[in-house]
Amino acid sequence: MLSADDFLVLSPIILLAASSVVVMLLISLKLSHRMIQVCSLILFAVSFASLFFIQNLLPYYVEPLLVIDRFSVFIMGLIIFSGMVVSVFSYIYFEEKEESPKEYYVLLFLCTLGACILAISENFISLFLGLEILTVGLYALIAYLRGRHHNIEAGTKYLILAAFSSSFLLFGMALMYLQTGGMEFSSIASSLRKELELPPLFLTGFGMLLVGLGFKLAVVPFHMWTADVYQGAPTPVTAFIASASKAAVLAVLFRFLLQIDGFRFKLILLIIICIAVASMLIGNILSLQQRNVKRILAYSSIAHLGYLMVAFLPGNEMSIRAVSFYLTAYVITTLTAFGIMIVLSAKDDDAEDIESYRGLFWQRPELACILTASLLSLAGIPLTAGFVGKFYILASGVAAGFWVIALILVLSSVIGLYYYLRIITTMFSGTKPSVTTEARQHPFYYMLSLMVLSGLTILIVWFGVSPAGLMHFVNDFGLT
């Protein structure tokens, strides 16, 4: 039975679940979009705040499904934070599109909930539940603007592929369960402890699990959907997929691997290395001459997940820290980049084409600077969080002696430089005749979005210049 502490510790999850219900109720009250937006913002904030109240209880196990330690709370924090930021951006985006997106917030809460459950799950069952709550919510979100071809196309693609990969995941889990007799990570780990070589059945299962999770992470070779879905989905949803969903899946995969101490096994290591290397290279090359900014970011996210996989490799405390730090930097940066796209998008134009950024610096310098900062951070240039993140990853890789991998990371990130620079160059080149500043349709939300963006940018720079604080925080994460 659940105890009082259980409830307390699960309060963020419960709050998120409740929020979705509350929003649903509010919708039934026929409140305006703005009201609902504000309410959901507050609810997000409350959920986020609740994270701080459970600090003292950590680590805490809700047997047998969930584990709440500092790492998972941190990841939850990232997820809820992303959800909150996305909800802020959503208003402008959907108001521009003139759709009434009230149910959107319900789905957003559900997705956030799913992601959070993923982040704290320690059992195949909760993993599956969390994953599916997240995914099913995303189906709807991606296809949310159902009148538009791209949305429907993206939704369909995501649906079929996600279900397809989910079945792999499930089959893999079933096989592993068959082998080990447990669905909890810890029991799997204990049954594996005796083994020097992985049993073939387990290996097959693990491989299939990787297919499922790899799909969600969009790592090569399961990456093909990424660009289409990123492009087709409404931009705030893309931002959510790119940040929260990735963070959650990554966290659970990482936890699983650490718990079963998967890096003992050369084979698993080899597979992860292959995936990482392929992701880094292919992701970066794919965006090389891409002209659609959303697709660029999609492909670049493939590469970034590749980097993160490199951070996995050592499988020690350093890995956790590196992953946490890089993930933070990545989430913040990605949100910023997509935030700019949202702010720039108009009714029929999602500000996708790189040409729509030409001369942006001379027209809206604040937006251009923010986007530049985020792109530089993605490229890993100093003064930004991305640099310190990359440093962390390289450090953990080099410390464990993964020389060649580190070298490949470096080389591929050089390729990556090119397309980030291309966007930046486009922003700084040329001068469109300055458009007469039309009155913003939603001045309040515009300002709010801008403030959020500025805040994110400050975070990017802050973590880049003075990362000691975040590092200190991250350094407390241990193996549970």
Added chain:
Amino acid sequence: MDNLLWLIPGFPLVGFLILTLAGKNMSRLARGLTGAGSICLSAIVVLIVGWNFLINPPAAGNYTQTLWTWFEIANFKPTITLYLDGLSLVFVFVITFIAALIHIYSIAFMAEEADDARFFASMNLFVFCMLILVLASNLLLLYLGWEGVGLCSYLLIGFWYQKSENGYAARKAFIITRVGDTAMAIGLFILVYQFGTLDIVAISHSAPEMWQAGSKIATLCALLLLAGGLGKSAQLPLQTWLPDAMAGPSPVSALIHAATMVTAGVYLIARMHVIFQLSPVTQMIIAIIGAATLIIAGLSAIVQYDIKRVLAYSTMSQIGYMFLALGVGAWSAAVFHFMIHAFFKALLFLAAGAIIEALHHEHNMFKMGGLKKSLPVIFWTFLIGSASLAALPLITAGFYSKDQILWYSWASDGGSPLLWFTALLGAFITAAYTTRMMLITFWGEAKTHLGMRPGKLMTIPLLILAVFSLVAGFIELPHNFGHVQLFSEITEKVLPGTNIRAAVSGEFIYQIIAVLTTLAGIYTAYILYYRKPMIIINLKHSKSALGLYQFLLSGWRFDKLYDTVFVRPIVYLANLNKDDVIDKFYQGITWLTGRAYRALSFTQSGSLRWYVMGLLIGAIFILTIQIIL
């Protein structure tokens, strides 16, 4: 007196600075006065210092003035120190004295020139550099002057820069001499490591102790230094720049390409004679180069039609004599010939300049003619200069200086009959082309209308130089004929005496032979070019003679040779590689990634079924890896 030394190069430097910085704002007269005045002041200082030097010889045998330390690294401490001894005194005197005359001449010569400030500035800078060269107490400072005169030569050859040829001639001069300079620089490196210093006195002092005579290192060093000298002095094989250098104004040719700069090589070898003495092989090479150059250049001079080119080849040839003298160990004779040559060659060039100026910039001798009457002063002075060049016996200075060389090329340690014979042949050729030049230019009928006549400012320097061309020889007379040794007394403290081979005697006979050769040369030219010009004209119908003519006219086709062997390949390669072949490699990488992008981008076909296949292939791939491994 020591502390006056800095004034000698100081005045020209000041002149240069004033003219460069403020030249545009000064009146023409002020510019001329500044230009010529600074050199005259310098010459006066030289006279004072030189007088003192000769009257009260300093105990150390030299004046030294250290201005500052250039730099000091690991005990290597080249200083900016001026050093005057007998050898440099001769050079300093010749340089300042002749330069002063040439500057005065130039005031008139450049009267029509708009950019005379630049001219005088460059000339002053040149004198400064040349003085630094000869006054330098260490080889690094000498090298500064050495390269500095190269720069000035570049500036002045290309003075009339609007014509591209002049610019190219200037560039050629600079680059060819640079080849020699580079070798010389390497020589300096060796000296630094051998002696830990570049101080000339110190090196001269310790070289005989450290090196055995004929040792490899000594030879190497001597050869490298020689290379520098060959470049500057236009000796084989680095001689090709000098005829082209005549593109500059005539005073420039007089000053730089006849009197002073081209003798820098002579100075260097005389200055570093200790090292050359340690390498008999190099000395022999010097002698041979000198002999070869004097013949090659002399023969070329015979067929030239541009009066300045005749003089240019003659300069090469005369410096060949000096090299010959240096090669056979007749140090003092070489320097003496340098001085005499400076007088009459400056005179010849200035006079030629006056003629050219008077004839509307006509350089072709065959379009001159008959100037004997119309330009009497020029005629007489030119005649004296020519006589001196041809070494007309007894009355001209050139006779005495060349006679010494001829004698030593036979009689000295390093001498040999072959060298002597070459020198003699050279004397014949010299007399011949000089006579030819005189006859064509001044006799016959006038072919070009006479323009402006030279004024006093131009003729007075000519007259002074003419006097020196006649009388300067008397300060050094052969021991069997007057035995005056004023000159070698000055240099004897610096330069070693010449050893005479034990077995030779009968100097008088050789002198007679030399005299006869000269006269024969004059007579031959007289016959061919005055009495019976038909011989030459008939010769022109013969194909082989014409070929020979062309061959000689082009200076033995050295230009062509270098052009084919060095210039063209380098330029061809450079142009071939203009876009940098290495860059292609990086472009290749770019191209490859571009291809990779296109290939990968093709996989993103948008087709769901294809994506499913991709996912499946990925899954199969992972499972296969696991099963195989």
Added chain:
Amino acid sequence: MILIYLIGILTFGSALTLLSGQLNKGLPKWFALLTLLSGFVVLLVFWISNYKEVSLQSTNTWITEYYHNWIPAFGISFHLAMDGLSLLMLLLTFFMGILAVLCSWTEIIERVSFYYFNLLWILAGITGVFIAMDLFLFYFFWEVMLIPMYFLIGIWGSANREYAAYKFFIFTQASGLLMFLSILALYFIHGQNTGIYTFDYFDLLGTQVSPTVAFWLMLGFLIAFAVKLPVVPFHSWLPDAHTEAPTAGSLILAGLLLKTGAYGILRFVLPLFPRASIEIAPWAILLGVIGIIYGAILAYSQTDLKRLIAYTSVSHMGFVMLGIFSFNEFAFQGVVMQLITHAISTGALFLLAGMLKERLHTRDINQMGGLWTSMPKMGVIAMVFVMASLGLPGLGNFVAEFLILLGGFKVHVVLTSIAALGLVFSAMYALRIMQKVFLGPNVNLETAFSAKTDLPDFSLRELLVMGSLSICILWLGLNPQPIIDTVKPMINGLQEIYASPIITQNVK
């Protein structure tokens, strides 16, 4: 304190220029100038007042130091320190900075405040590079200077600027990351050896690394610096970047950015990996010599003036490579001299190219010619720097090249002799500049620019800039002793490393 002040004033100044641009278009350049002037004056006063100490002390080479924790979790500190070499490089940085501002005075008319913002940021980055004594911090600054430089080329450059900017950035970034890997490896090796994980330069100095590993780590560093320097075959970013950059950009590229490469080798590669450096030395020298000749020949064939000058940098930097890996005092001193004199001479040539571009709107030397007639002052100045470029004695470059060749000669006679041939080739390209631009007939000019037959000679501002450069190069050529004295302690330190028998013997 002066170290913090220098970085501080640059960042502060850059912010000020950016903000002041909102008020008035004319303000930013004044603020930029004031910022740099104040920094320069402070440095100059510092140098003069500490000159005795700097030049005479032989044991402790460090003049001043600043330490502050930055990221203690990784042993990263904000550790700045200055020795003679840094001091000279800083002086050069601020001097070049002032000139860069002055030469942009009228050239830059668009986006002025952002321009000066970038300019000051670059200088801040370079300043940081020259004084950072923490390897992480060093890398940080190393990268910081790239972005604004990228903007400078990419925004204010000429026609093909974007390509050039990419190329510049990607080359330097790629090589920089290799260095970063080496830094990390060094960090962990040191940590594993001693248990102290730190990026501090002084702590890492004595790290014991197995020879093979040391070689690879050294290579990581060396490649980064070699790209920056640039050493053939890593030079191909340079012609494009130089050519397309605005004048101030070329000035800073040639004058400062290239110098960071040489500085890096002197500061990091040599002291950190002495044995590995000795191992690679013959190859490095070979590359240097190839660079000297190859760069010179390429320079000769160019028709774009800036590109021509750019390739001369390749040639000159070949000397630096030769000098550094000769490991003796002459060569080291020559290298430092070369850094300074090359900055001045090539910087001046770029300025000239910029001024010509401003007047003629072309960089093609085939379209120029006979400009001496209309612009004699410019001709004279050009002559000075062309001569400096070909190493005329009396000008600074000669001292540098002479010392380098002298030093190199001790180690490698044949290669140094080949390098000396570079002197001949330098004459070829240098005189080609004079011939094509200032000499010759000005027929072409009249036809091509008939509207502008009356070309203005130097303005007062230009004369000030070029005059000061000329004086500098002459002063350096005739009395380089202050420079030599200032870096002497640092070079003595290097000398000691390479003279110690342990290191030299173990290689064999």
Added chain:
Amino acid sequence: MNSLIPIDMVILLAAILFVMGIAGVVIRKNIIFMLLSVEIMLNASALAFIAAGAKWGQPEGQVMFIFILVMAAAEVSIGLALILQIYHQHKSLDIDILKEMKG
């Protein structure tokens, strides 16, 4: 626990079903059939869970089965909605028409 049917056989059956589902997804061009095939795959996995649960005598396998069913239902409902929209927009259910985004 002993059962009449060996576990291995059940797993084999599940695997065969799974592969059939895969084949269906890959081969069929009609979106509805693709969806159906995916369902088959999901159910194959569910069957595997049952088998595994049976092997260990634990209820978790069946718990998972129920979850999978629920999830499949949700998925199908959204899927059908999307298919409706596709048909609405394109008047076709051929999956190959959904190729607007690529590259």
